[in-house]
Amino acid sequence: MPVxxxxxxxxxxxxxxxxxxxxxxxxxxxxxxxxIAEIETDKATMEYEAVDEGTLxxxxxxxxxxxxxxxxxxxxxxxxxxxxxxxxxxxxxxxPAAAKPxxxxxxxxxxxxxxxxxxxxxxxxxxAAPSAAPxxxxxxxxxxQAAQAPAPQRGDGEGTGIARTNRxxxxxxxRRLAKEAGIDLARIxxxxxxxxxxxxxxxxxKSGRGVTAPAAAPATAPPVQAPADEKxxxxxxxxxxxxxxxxxxxxxxxxxxxxxxxxxxxFYLTLDxxxxxxxxxxxxxxxxxxxxxxxKPAYKISVNDFVIKALALALQRVPDAxxxxxEGAMLRHKHSDIGVAVSIPGGLITPVVRHAEQxxxxxxxxxxxxxxxxxxxxxxxxxxxxGGTSAVSNLGMYGIKEFYAxxxxxxxxxxxxxxxxxxxxxxxxxxxxAHMMTVGLATDHRAVDGALGAVLLNxxxxxxxxxxxxxx
Amino acid sequence: MAETSFDIIIIGSGPGGYVTAIRAAQLGFSTAIxxxxxxxxxxxxxxxxxxxxxxxxxxxxxxxxxxxxxxxxAEKVTYDPTAVVKRSRAVxxxxxxxxxxxxxxxxxxxxxxxxxxxxxGKVTVKAVTTQAPKGALAAGSYQAKHIIIATGARPRVLPxxxxxxxxxxxxxxxxxPERMPKSLLVVGSGAIGIEFASFYRTFGAEVTVVEILPQIxxxxxxxxxxxxxxxxxxxxxxxxxxxxxxxxxxxxxxxxATIDDGKGSTQTLTVExxxxxxxxxxxxxxxxLEKLGVKTERGAIAVDPLNRTNVPGIYAIxxxxxxxxxxxxxxxxxxxxxxxxxxxxxxxxxxxxIPGCTYCSPQIASVGLTEQAAKANKLDIRVGRFPFVGNxxxxxxxxxxxxxxxxxxxxxxxxxxxxxxxxxxxxxxQGYVVAMNLETTEEELIHTVxxxxxxxxxMKEAVLDAYGRVLNI
Numbered sequence: 025m026p027v028x029x030x031x032x033x034x035x036x037x038x039x040x041x042x043x044x045x046x047x048x049x050x051x052x053x054x055x056x057x058x059x060i061a062e063i064e065t066d067k068a069t070m071e072y073e074a075v076d077e078g079t080l081x082x083x084x085x086x087x088x089x090x091x092x093x094x095x096x097x098x099x100x101x102x103x104x105x106x107x108x109x110x111x112x113x114x115x116x117x118x119x120p121a122a123a124k125p126x127x128x129x130x131x132x133x134x135x136x137x138x139x140x141x142x143x144x145x146x147x148x149x150x151x152a153a154p155s156a157a158p159x160x161x162x163x164x165x166x167x168x169q170a171a172q173a174p175a176p177q178r179g180d181g182e183g184t185g186i187a188r189t190n191r192x193x194x195x196x197x198x199r200r201l202a203k204e205a206g207i208d209l210a211r212i213x214x215x216x217x218x219x220x221x222x223x224x225x226x227x228x229x230k231s232g233r234g235v236t237a238p239a240a241a242p243a244t245a246p247p248v249q250a251p252a253d254e255k256x257x258x259x260x261x262x263x264x265x266x267x268x269x270x271x272x273x274x275x276x277x278x279x280x281x282x283x284x285x286x287x288x289x290x291f292y293l294t295l296d297x298x299x300x301x302x303x304x305x306x307x308x309x310x311x312x313x314x315x316x317x318x319x320k321p322a323y324k325i326s327v328n329d330f331v332i333k334a335l336a337l338a339l340q341r342v343p344d345a346x347x348x349x350x351e352g353a354m355l356r357h358k359h360s361d362i363g364v365a366v367s368i369p370g371g372l373i374t375p376v377v378r379h380a381e382q383x384x385x386x387x388x389x390x391x392x393x394x395x396x397x398x399x400x401x402x403x404x405x406x407x408x409x410x411g412g413t414s415a416v417s418n419l420g421m422y423g424i425k426e427f428y429a430x431x432x433x434x435x436x437x438x439x440x441x442x443x444x445x446x447x448x449x450x451x452x453x454x455x456x457x458a459h460m461m462t463v464g465l466a467t468d469h470r471a472v473d474g475a476l477g478a479v480l481l482n483x484x485x486x487x488x489x490x491x492x493x494x495x496x
Numbered sequence: 497m498a499e500t501s502f503d504i505i506i507i508g509s510g511p512g513g514y515v516t517a518i519r520a521a522q523l524g525f526s527t528a529i530x531x532x533x534x535x536x537x538x539x540x541x542x543x544x545x546x547x548x549x550x551x552x553x554x555x556x557x558x559x560x561x562x563x564x565x566x567x568x569x570a571e572k573v574t575y576d577p578t579a580v581v582k583r584s585r586a587v588x589x590x591x592x593x594x595x596x597x598x599x600x601x602x603x604x605x606x607x608x609x610x611x612x613x614x615x616x617g618k619v620t621v622k623a624v625t626t627q628a629p630k631g632a633l634a635a636g637s638y639q640a641k642h643i644i645i646a647t648g649a650r651p652r653v654l655p656x657x658x659x660x661x662x663x664x665x666x667x668x669x670x671x672x673p674e675r676m677p678k679s680l681l682v683v684g685s686g687a688i689g690i691e692f693a694s695f696y697r698t699f700g701a702e703v704t705v706v707e708i709l710p711q712i713x714x715x716x717x718x719x720x721x722x723x724x725x726x727x728x729x730x731x732x733x734x735x736x737x738x739x740x741x742x743x744x745x746x747x748x749x750x751x752x753a754t755i756d757d758g759k760g761s762t763q764t765l766t767v768e769x770x771x772x773x774x775x776x777x778x779x780x781x782x783x784x785l786e787k788l789g790v791k792t793e794r795g796a797i798a799v800d801p802l803n804r805t806n807v808p809g810i811y812a813i814x815x816x817x818x819x820x821x822x823x824x825x826x827x828x829x830x831x832x833x834x835x836x837x838x839x840x841x842x843x844x845x846x847x848x849x850i851p852g853c854t855y856c857s858p859q860i861a862s863v864g865l866t867e868q869a870a871k872a873n874k875l876d877i878r879v880g881r882f883p884f885v886g887n888x889x890x891x892x893x894x895x896x897x898x899x900x901x902x903x904x905x906x907x908x909x910x911x912x913x914x915x916x917x918x919x920x921x922x923x924x925x926q927g928y929v930v931a932m933n934l935e936t937t938e939e940e941l942i943h944t945v946x947x948x949x950x951x952x953x954x955m956k957e958a959v960l961d962a963y964g965r966v967l968n969i
Contacts, residue, residue, distance in 0.1 A: 195935030197910050204908075216843075223910070223935050 027076050027101040031085075033094045034063060034070050040091040041065050042272065043098060048080045051108065054101060057219045061087075061098070064272055069402065073219070078103040194221035201226040211235050211405055235403050273371040273402075284430050289469040292428045293481050297488045299444055299461045302330055305491045309385065323386035327444060328364070328418045331463075332388050333494055334487035335416055335439050336360035336380035338480055345480040346413050348434040349471040355434075363415035363432055364392060366399045373399050374432055376412040385494075420444060426462040436471040439484065440464040461488070498633050499605065502528045504834065505619050505640035507611045507783070510537020511544075512814030512826025513646035514595050514604075520834040521602040528605040528638065532624045535595040535606070537648055539823045541588050546671055547691055549584035551855050554698035558857065565894055575699060581672050596629050608632040613643055613784045616809040642809055642837050645783060645797060646830065649776035649815035657683060657744060657772050663751050664744060664770045667692070677701055677768035681753050683741050685712035687854040689773030690728075694856035697733050704734040704765060706741050706755055715852060717866040717915040723899050724917050727858050744770060778816040793818070801844030803833040811837075825850050851929050853922040858898055861925035864913030864932060867903055876906040880962025882954045884918045886969040889949040895919035900958040902928070909937035914958075920951055927955055938963055 031041060042064040048054055059071040060080065081102040085092055092098065102108045192209045194202070198221045202209050205226065213234040214221035228234045270278070306325055313321035339346035339360040348355040360381040363374040375395035377388055398404050417429040418441040426442045444461040451458075463484070467477040487493055503525035506513045513529055514536065520527040534541045553575070559566075560573040599606050608628035609621035623635040651666040653659065659666045670692050676699045682689045685707035697703045705712065705728075711721045712728075712735060725735055736755060742762070743754040752766045778796045791798040791806045796818035803811045811833050814826025828845055835842040851863040870877045884890040884898035898918015905912055914928035931941060941959045946952050960966045 196937045196940050197908060197935035200908055200937055 025103070026081060026106060027078060027103060028097050029060070029074075029099040029101055031092045031094050031096045031098050032063065032072060034065055038065055038094055040093050042090045043085050043087055043092055044069055046083055046087045046099075050080055050083055052080045054078055054080055057214075071213075074101070076101055076103065078106070079108050081108045192221060193218065195223060197223045198226050202229070205230050207235070208405065211403075232397060232401060232403065235398070271370060273368075273373075277371050280433070281430050284433055288431050288433065290428070290431060290466050291469050291474065291477070293465045293467075293474075293477050294426060295463055295481055295485050296447075297461050297463060297485050298449070298458050299327070299488060300459050302327065302488055302491045303444075303459055306330065313386075323389050325385045325389045326392075327420070327461075328416065328441065329385050329389040329392065330491055330494075331418065331439065331441055331488065332362050332364060332377060332380055332392070332416050333383075333385055334484050334491070335414060336362050336377075336383075337487055337494060338483035339414060340381045341483045342476070342480045345437065345467070345472050345476050347436050347471045348413065349436060349468055354471060357413045360414065361412040363409075363412040363435065364395070365415065365417040365429070365432075366396050368400050368402065373404060373409050374412070374415060375399055375404055375409045414438065416441060420461065426464050428464045428466045431466055431468055435468075437465055437467040437477070437480065439481075440466065463488070499526070500637065501639040502526045502605070503640060504528070504642045504644060504837070505530065505607075505611075505638060506644045506646055506830075507613075507619070508537060508646035508648055508779075508814075508816075509535045509595065509599075509606070510646060510648045510814065510826065511539040511823040512648070512830045513537065513644075514598065515827040516644055516646060516813060516830025516834055517604040518598060518602050519831045520837075521604050523834060523838045523840075525642075525834065525838075526605075527602075528607050528633075528640070529599065530607045530609065530611040530619070530621055532608070532610045533626055534592055535599070535629060536588075536592045540591045540595065542668055542671060544823055545591055546584040546588045547667075547695075548855055549587040550580065550671065550695050551691060551857075553580045553583065554695045555857065558698050575676075577673060577676050577699075584671065600631065606632040607634075607636075607638060609635040610782070612782065613645075613788060613810065615788070616643070616807060617641060619643060642811065644803075644830070644833060645805075645810070645812040645816055646814050646826065647779040647783065647816045648826075649778050649821055651772065652775040652777045654683075654772070654774050657741060657770075657774065659772050660746070663746050663749075663768075664772060666772055670771045673769075679767040679769075680704070681706065681741070681751070681765060681767045681770045682773060683770065684773035684775065685709075685735070685737075686714070686773060686775065687852070689771065690724075690854055690856045692771050692773065693728070693733055694731075697728075697731055698857070702734075702767075703732075704736065704767070706739050706753075707735070707737045708740050710738045712737060713854060713860060716854075716860060716862055717901060717913070718868055719901060720860060720862065720899065720915045720917045724856070724858060724860055727897060727917075728856075731857075776815065776821055778818070780816060802836040802842075803829050804836075820847065820850055820852065822850060822852065849929060849932050851925045853925065855922060858895075858918045859921045860917050861921040862913070862915040863925055863929050864911070865903060866913060866915065867901075870903055870912055875912065877912065878904045878906050878962045880904070880958040880960065880966070882957040882961055882966065882969065884951075884954065886957065887949075887951060887954050889951050889953070890919065892949070893919060893951075900924075900954040902955075902958045902962055904938055904959075904962050909939065911936055911938070911941070914955075918951075924952055924955060927952060 034041065043061060044064040045062040046060070047062065048058070048060045054060055054074045055077050056075055058074045060074050061072040063070050063072050078101040080099060082100045084100065085096065085098040193214065194209050195216065199209065201223055202212065207226065207229050209221055212221050212225050212229045215225050216222040225234055306327065310321065310324055313323050315321050337360070343356065346357045346360060348357065359379045361376050361378045362380045363376045365372050365374050377383065377391055380388060383391070395404065395408065412432070412435055414435050415432050415438040417438060419427055420441050420443040423443045427440050429438045429440045431438050440463065442462040444459055446457050447460040448455050449458045449460065463481070465477055465481045472480070504520045504527045506517050506520070506527070506529045509529050509531040517527050517529045539545060557573070557575055560570050563570040606629060607621050609624050612620050612622070614620055617639055619638045619640065621635045621638060651659065657664065661669055667688055676696065679702040680696050682693045682703060682705045685705050689705060690713060693703045693705050707714070711718055712725050713721045729735060736757065738758040740756045740758065741753050742756050745752045750766050750768055751770050752764055753770065754762055754764050756762050780792055780795065780797055785792065785797070788807055788810065790810060797805055797812035797816055799805055799812050799817045803813050803817060805812055813829040813833050815821040817829065825845070832842045832845055848864055851861060854860040865873070867877070867879060880902045882900045885896045890896050890898065895918065898921065899916065901915045902911065903913040904910065911928065911932050914925065916925060938959055941956060942963070944956065946956045957966055957968060
């Protein structure tokens with residue numbers, strides 16, 4: 025019988041997605057593993073692979089359709105030997121296919137607690153009840169919402185949807201290579217039989233090819249009131265501007281930053297840091313980097329890497345500031361998970377360096393290089409940019425002297441790093457030249473008071489000015 | 497009126513061609529296969545299969561000469577060369593008939609004659625004098641959307657060593673001797689040369705093997721080759737490596753060879769017969785390739801990983817498409833070729849994973865990289881070895897001379913190569929081939945339970961040895 029193809033839930037919390045593009049036309053033959061459509065979610069465009077073999081009988085939802093709810097019938101597949109026209113006709117009558125048993129939830133465990141999984145990042149403080157609020161880095165506890173999750177069912181619905189199980193088929197060698205390279209197998213597109221991940225795929229993934237973001241950021245926040253579009257358009261002469269539709273990245277940035285600025289009482293602190301020692305240390309460390317056979321150094325630490333490490337350690341030394349505000353309680357974090365703002369074409373994204381206090385500068389540096397490269401390719405997985413306890417934003421490379429970034433929930437602070445330049449400073453009554461860098465700290469006053477923020481920023485400054493203290 | 501237009505025409509019905517035809521038919525293509533000599537090609541009729549029949553006779557004869565080793569007695573054991581050859585020919589005939597049956601079963605049309613490609617899509621088949629099987633179509637003009645060349649290869653002829661069918665043989669004559677020669681010179685120590693050397697030595701001939709390269713079985717791991725050489729020499733085969741036959745002088749019933757030992761001195765050797773086994777060359781002639789502009793390289797048709805030539809609609813598989821020249825490589829290329837035509841996106845063949853087998857005594861089997869090749873590629877490797885003397889089944893069989901050797905990538909644990917010499921290793925190697933195809937690491941092999949008592953236990957022991965955990969030695 026015809027197979028209904030439904031809008032997949034590409035992440036535990038996904039409720040809607042945009043049908044960006046159909047890669048198969050009606051009448052095209054489809055094999056398991058063929059990419060049939062591209063589904064756009066918050067921050068990623070994902071390839072939708074067919075599970076069954078057959079002929080694409082009917083496309084129900086045309087490409088370019090936005091906000092298609094999960095499990096909506098989007099197309100119908102006629103299986104081998106079936107009459108394509110009959111299958112297409114049946115689809116028309118049978119729709120919506122929601123009447124059929126839903127496909128098994130791709131990730132039952134994660135689907136069990138949609139609000140708790142997203143609570144930390146949903147920027148809707150009321151949604152995060154203390155009992156359900158997870159600690160970042162820990163799996164969400166089994167929440168009462170589990171009962172709401174669709175029970176996996178077998179039957180006619182089986183065979184629809186994109187993935188029936190969590191298991192990623194892979195060769196032993198591929199598993200070992202992926203582990204060594206620190207790549208999640210689930211993100212690698214397998215080219216072996218039935219999509220099995222083989223060693224070659226991992227080699228490609230290492231260079232960033234064939235890697236997908238398997239799930240996307242939640243899109244659960246309510247729309248925020250803003251002036252009506254007509255009112256804005258009325259201020260400009262018709263034809264004097266071009267209308268560029270928002271993509272999902274732009275929409276998410278707009279929504280989240282507006283929420284942050286509206287719901288978080290920001291306040292700001294500034295300090296100048298003398299980074300003479302840091303620059304010297306950086307030079308020494310980089311000069312000593314072991315080189316591989318191509319003469320490529322094993323690492324090249326940037327000033328920003330030092331700042332990430334300094335903030336991570338400062339948060340450990342001032343644990344009261346390493347917190348997240350929720351309505352019910354304060355979450356005091358054990359680790360320093362530092363988000364780092366990365367500019368990408370059309371927006372920005374904040375991948376999170378987890379447990380940064382425990383990582384060496386070279387590890388942080390290499391992790392950031394990988395994040396930045398994959399962020400630009402929009403290949404970051406949601407778990408790589410969600411959560412975190414604080415963040416670093418650096419506009420020093422643009423010569424910006426100082427600025428204050430908007431806090432990225434669930435963080436309670438963000439460090440804004442300006443340009444390092446030689447300035448005249450007065451020391452012991454004499455004017456000297458010194459390499460100075462201005463850092464600004466924005467904190468969430470609900471969680472971090474002024475004095476506490478000042479202690480945190482001073483701890484940070486002490487580490488930046490005297491980086492050898494990072495090894496203590 | 498018989499059909500003259502097909503989806504696919506395959507030229508040559510050797511193991512590559514006929515398997516390709518079956519797979520094409522399975523995929524729903526109307527398929528025809530052109531053959532000029534015998535269904536099944538060299539492999540079934542003058543190669544792989546009849547030589548295995550001959551070597552089986554030699555093996556049994558060898559055991560009957562040492563009955564006491566097994567507590568048995570057998571007296572006045574003799575052989576009848578005519579009967580040995582007759583059995584070999586009967587084996588070939590049976591399989592040759594089998595191919596005819598398979599073609600009928602799969603509704604593959606057999607066209608009898610010699611094919612030329614006039615243009616993409618057009619094949620002219622000329623009549624030949626060989627006997628056509630029942631039901632085959634005659635010479636004429638045929639059309640096909642896709643033409644797959646699977647014409648195989650023939651013995652290489654070196655100047656001065658031209659075979660004459662009487663005193664200087666190729667494998668054709670060596671496979672059907674009228675009597676066993678008392679002395680024999682084998683030029684070339686690849687699989688064909690070594691198998692015939694082994695066969696004739698077992699039946700009592702004085703056999704000398706001359707190899708131009710520094711080791712016999714040049715494609716094999718050096719350690720395995722050295723091990724095999726010692727066994728052959730123990731059996732009485734004389735082996736000259738890094739040596740060259742420079743001249744053959746024919747007398748009435750003997751040949752005198754001049755052999756340059758590579759160190760500046762020469763020797764002469766008079767033998768009854770010479771077997772020239774200096775390799776094979778692709779059958780790329782008289783197909784019309786030049787006119788069509790089909791590219792060839794070093795005597796083979798140039799193809800891409802899906803066996804397409806530079807001319808659309810024309811494909812080549814097997815020996816004629818270049819090395820390694822092995823029946824199983826031809827078969828798999830054919831399958832990939834037609835699956836790609838069907839649009840199934842098959843994985844191109846990984847030539848590193850094609851096993852090689854030589855059926856001399858002791859047998860030799862291998863897959864993947866040799867230790868030398870791994871080192872030449874600057875790979876960081878672990879090597880494991882296990883000798884037959886440590887294996888209970890080998891000792892019970894009375895076959896305690898042999899070696900299993902494995903090569904792993906030190907960093908990833910990937911199995912890079914496996915090399916074996918000894919009894920039945922040609923049947924064992926496939927275990928490693930499957931493992932390599934599944935991208936096994938040492939861990940899976942170590943966690944696999946091998947049945948006891950079998951020779952296969954040595955395959956696990958060799959892996960354990962590579963990781964310092966060998967048990968029975």
